[in-house]
Amino acid sequence: MRPGSGRGRRSVAHTADVRIEAWAPDREGCVAEAVAAMVETFADTTGAGPGVEAEFDVPAGDDADLLVGVLDEVIFRLETAGTLPVTTRVSATGSGGLRVRWRLVDTGAVELVGAVPKAVALQELRFGPGPRGWSCAVTLDV
Template sequence: MQRRPGRGHRRLPHTADVRIEAWAPTRQECVAEAVAALVDTFVDPAGARPGARREFHAPAGDGDADLLVGVLDEVIFRMETAGELPLHTAVADDGAGGLRVRWRTADTDAVELVGAVPKAVSLHGLRFGPDGGGWSCAVTLDV
């Protein structure tokens, strides 16, 4: 079995929807990788230039999985309502169990569509937590 890099993401085979997996040394970096994985499932951001700076606060909820879903749902919401996608994501703890997310975004018109656009994050099969010295997650996206 090939060893995976310390930080990354991939798309997993799934029958009807899209399934992604992300991993990183910290909880915050894993959330940032999950955002990149979500975007990579349906657009090719190559050549797009980062524009606006955006921030989002995901308050502490019922657990880490809720935080991850909240951040990914916000990406989908901003895509649908503001026509923007994150090209770069930075995530930090807010000091109270939540997350502070900062994005550099691009207009959806500036990226090439290469797959089905996600409509929501499914809670079925959701996984997010510590994993062998780092953090990992697996998420199904409804398309």
């Protein structure tokens, strides 16, 4: 799939780090696709099992800050709890933030296939609406 054609994601070549792109008709869908793109760069979640449901809120901010907040939470949970999201649902909150609902699994339940991200780079970060929906491009430090 290409940006502007429904929902999708991909990783693209980038020197020494990992670069992901995601797109969807709306902001929340684009964030969910970005999470999936991030996880796919380092884990094969096929057959990961049921996992546990978790939810958290990202406080209001500009769109790029919201995206970074969600991706940073993926890294935080990896580092502190050894879990990663295998499904992501994102909705807007009344306060302008985001509510994120995940199905999380233990990293031992998946096959690690790449370098685990250590941080979300702010340089070359792009996230916003366009004529055919929302898209983002993010570099992940590995």
